[in-house]
Amino acid sequence: MLERLVAAGADPLAHRPSDRPSLGYVCSYVPEEVILAAGFHPVRLGARPGPTGPADSLLQSFACSFARALLDGLLSGRAAGLSGVVFAYTCDSLRAAMEAWKVRAPAGSFIHFLNLPARLEGPGVDTYAASEARRLADALAGVKGGRQVMAERLAEATRLVADLRRSLGRLDRVRSSRPDLLPGSVFIAVARGAQALERSEAARLLATLADEFEAAAAVGSAAAVGSAGAAAAARPSQPAGRPRLLVSGGYLETEQPLRLIEESGADIVADDLCLGWRRIAFAEDDEPSGLAELAARYLRRVPCAAKHPPDPRFDFVVRLADEHQVAGGVFLLQKFCDPHAFDYPALRDRLEATGRPTLLLEVEQGSVASGQARTRLEAFVERLRAGGGSP
Amino acid sequence: MTQPERPLAADLRLAADRDLKGLILKHYLGAYRAKRPFTRRPVAWVTSGAPVEILLALGILPIYPENYGALVGSRKAAVPYCESAEQAGYSQDLCSYARTNIGSMLTGRGELAGRPLPRPDLLVAAKNICDVVVKWWEVTARHFDCPLFILDTPFAADGLTLDQVAYVRGQLEELVVVASKAVRRPAPPPAAFERDLMKVLDLTRQATGLWQEIQTLRQASPTPASALDMFTNLFPIVTLRGTQACVDYYRQVRDELAERVRRGEGAVPGERFRLLWDNIAIWYDFDLVRYLHARGAAFVGETYTDAWGIYQFSPEDEKDPLGAMARQYSLILLNIGLGTRKERLFNMLRAQRADGAVFHSCRSCKTYSLGQYELARAVRDELGLPVLVLEADMTDSRAYASGPAMTRIDAFLELLTSKA
Numbered sequence: 001m002l003e004r005l006v007a008a009g010a011d012p013l014a015h016r017p018s019d020r021p022s023l024g025y026v027c028s029y030v031p032e033e034v035i036l037a038a039g040f041h042p043v044r045l046g047a048r049p050g051p052t053g054p055a056d057s058l059l060q061s062f063a064c065s066f067a068r069a070l071l072d073g074l075l076s077g078r079a080a081g082l083s084g085v086v087f088a089y090t091c092d093s094l095r096a097a098m099e100a101w102k103v104r105a106p107a108g109s110f111i112h113f114l115n116l117p118a119r120l121e122g123p124g125v126d127t128y129a130a131s132e133a134r135r136l137a138d139a140l141a142g143v144k145g146g147r148q149v150m151a152e153r154l155a156e157a158t159r160l161v162a163d164l165r166r167s168l169g170r171l172d173r174v175r176s177s178r179p180d181l182l183p184g185s186v187f188i189a190v191a192r193g194a195q196a197l198e199r200s201e202a203a204r205l206l207a208t209l210a211d212e213f214e215a216a217a218a219v220g221s222a223a224a225v226g227s228a229g230a231a232a233a234a235r236p237s238q239p240a241g242r243p244r245l246l247v248s249g250g251y252l253e254t255e256q257p258l259r260l261i262e263e264s265g266a267d268i269v270a271d272d273l274c275l276g277w278r279r280i281a282f283a284e285d286d287e288p289s290g291l292a293e294l295a296a297r298y299l300r301r302v303p304c305a306a307k308h309p310p311d312p313r314f315d316f317v318v319r320l321a322d323e324h325q326v327a328g329g330v331f332l333l334q335k336f337c338d339p340h341a342f343d344y345p346a347l348r349d350r351l352e353a354t355g356r357p358t359l360l361l362e363v364e365q366g367s368v369a370s371g372q373a374r375t376r377l378e379a380f381v382e383r384l385r386a387g388g389g390s391p
Numbered sequence: 392m393t394q395p396e397r398p399l400a401a402d403l404r405l406a407a408d409r410d411l412k413g414l415i416l417k418h419y420l421g422a423y424r425a426k427r428p429f430t431r432r433p434v435a436w437v438t439s440g441a442p443v444e445i446l447l448a449l450g451i452l453p454i455y456p457e458n459y460g461a462l463v464g465s466r467k468a469a470v471p472y473c474e475s476a477e478q479a480g481y482s483q484d485l486c487s488y489a490r491t492n493i494g495s496m497l498t499g500r501g502e503l504a505g506r507p508l509p510r511p512d513l514l515v516a517a518k519n520i521c522d523v524v525v526k527w528w529e530v531t532a533r534h535f536d537c538p539l540f541i542l543d544t545p546f547a548a549d550g551l552t553l554d555q556v557a558y559v560r561g562q563l564e565e566l567v568v569v570a571s572k573a574v575r576r577p578a579p580p581p582a583a584f585e586r587d588l589m590k591v592l593d594l595t596r597q598a599t600g601l602w603q604e605i606q607t608l609r610q611a612s613p614t615p616a617s618a619l620d621m622f623t624n625l626f627p628i629v630t631l632r633g634t635q636a637c638v639d640y641y642r643q644v645r646d647e648l649a650e651r652v653r654r655g656e657g658a659v660p661g662e663r664f665r666l667l668w669d670n671i672a673i674w675y676d677f678d679l680v681r682y683l684h685a686r687g688a689a690f691v692g693e694t695y696t697d698a699w700g701i702y703q704f705s706p707e708d709e710k711d712p713l714g715a716m717a718r719q720y721s722l723i724l725l726n727i728g729l730g731t732r733k734e735r736l737f738n739m740l741r742a743q744r745a746d747g748a749v750f751h752s753c754r755s756c757k758t759y760s761l762g763q764y765e766l767a768r769a770v771r772d773e774l775g776l777p778v779l780v781l782e783a784d785m786t787d788s789r790a791y792a793s794g795p796a797m798t799r800i801d802a803f804l805e806l807l808t809s810k811a
Contacts, residue, residue, distance in 0.1 A: 060782075062484065062754040063761050089546055092522050096761030099548070099729040103765055117558070118518055118525060119543040124561035128545075131554035308525050308541050336484050338757070342526030345480030346533060360480075 002227040009192030021145035027088035036157035038140035044195035049366025064336040067093040084110025130292035167206035184268025185258035243384035248272040249332035253366030264377035270324040305339035399681035433574035435513040448587040460488030464674030464786035487787035489527040513573040517542040519726040538573040548728030559717035601641035613657025618690030663687030670751035671785040692743035698724040747777040779803040
């Protein structure tokens, strides 16, 4: 169960269902409910970690390694088995990756740019976002294997995605209460898998997994539960008194930075990550009645750093830190990511003003350079253990 | 900086430059005067793609931190400000205009007689040039606790949809209200405001028309104005667009260039090659341009300066000036797709009869630079013209190595010579 989700996250294209076409998408603001309702299996396209190849002749090195690696994957034929790719307006580098792919993609490739607003509030924002959701739905209906996004299909897809998020929410609570059972790195790997596996299967697995972990947490032991035992085994054994941390950043291509934090003696109990809680924490109380409401719901989610205004995310991070009683924060900054880099000093100051020390680590090609980072992390953890960060 | 032993060209400078210095001085002095009790006027910090005509129609004085960044860069003074921003936690990978301004803001120091820019009453950023300005203006808003308006202009890759125009137009209406409130004035009656706005738009139209005439005059051989003239003469079209002073100044420049063309007088002595420049200037190293000029390679066009001629308002816009602005401000160079950019670049290369192109791959400016490799390849392979890609930064000289750049320029010159 857990292994299947983690494996799907690590290699999404190998886990596509065979009974329907698959469609790649790039940003967590792409409503996968619409892709599902149009009859496709949505695959969140990440980027392979490591040095880039052909993309380097199209994008300068100051485009982030995520944008370059994403383009690299596409140029290397990664999208060959997909019906197309949906990009969304996220930032200038991803826009450039999309533009480069438009020039280089094989003739007839389906490429859609979901031209989302950068503003989340103000007159006309909802109407414009709804028009973009409609444009996406119409475009998908015209792709081979696609179908019209009818109201009942959209409602069904919305329920399915909401189920997934609810189960991830239950797992998030276990991560926070029992990081010894469900380490933060494993939680993110599971969340990644939930964006890769066939969604009905993912929903079933996640619900069962949540049951298992909750039971294990109640019993107080991992031994009785298969998946929980496996997850707990992933966490390196450390002395007691592991500081509780929050991590903040963009899209992580691998869990390496998170594992490095855990190996340094801290627990990740909350996150403000693109793959993690920022994407999962939707208000799910009501069911959107159509595309316009769904689009509006995406506007109201916890925002990414590329959206304006930034304050809701800052407030969210501080609230998370309080709710999960974290002792400190680690910023995982994707090198050359302008939106997060601009937000970093203010968000750092907000967190530190609550008495929580922070640490900044730079992520490139999917990982943190481990040597120096490990030393800095260990010193940071020691500082927290010594009481340098009790809120 | 370029190596001093290399001979540089002494360009024929424009007589109008003397007046330009006065315009720049007057603009910034006016901004400081606007903060004094008896000459008070609301000040807005705006991005270079902001719909400034609305602010001017409301009597608000626009100030351009990007222009200030260029000014600091051209004085080779940006690095200490950048370092101050970096010490505060702003990554060295961020835009150097932003770091220069943030550093100046945080330290309270500046390059205008030691002063930073005057404090804003309002901040207006338009996303049409990049997403960086949105974040930079957010930082500024937090620092000054100042009202901030973001004009969200969705990417116009393949033109504009009606929904996009409606979305942007609605925000322009909102700006009138937000700006009035920020400067503590009642929002003007719509009819009166539109009348004032049309007057300003007409001044913009006249200025951009003259700017286009100037670019057209540069098609002459030898070219009457080089990149050095144009980069410095950019100031009014950027910061004074929508004012009579801007129109008057460019009329003077246009007439001077027309006279030069009539006399067959070139800006670059011994013009042998005609080049086009892509991207922002390297403000701290104009010697690089002079070096090329000294070898008869004259810049006859720049996509960067040309971009300011796009605001084509017409008296017809009276029916819906905000709609016209929504379209114009959405279709600026950095908000259009690569295919359209390539078309415009090719048209410009042909119109200016260029023999080659220099691409400044500017690490600060992603929207301008990402895509240049593809454009450079197209110019080389489809038009058969030599191209040179220079890795640098417009303001932060730490990101630039002049030695390797000069070696590549020499190789580029050899290629131009062999093709001549």
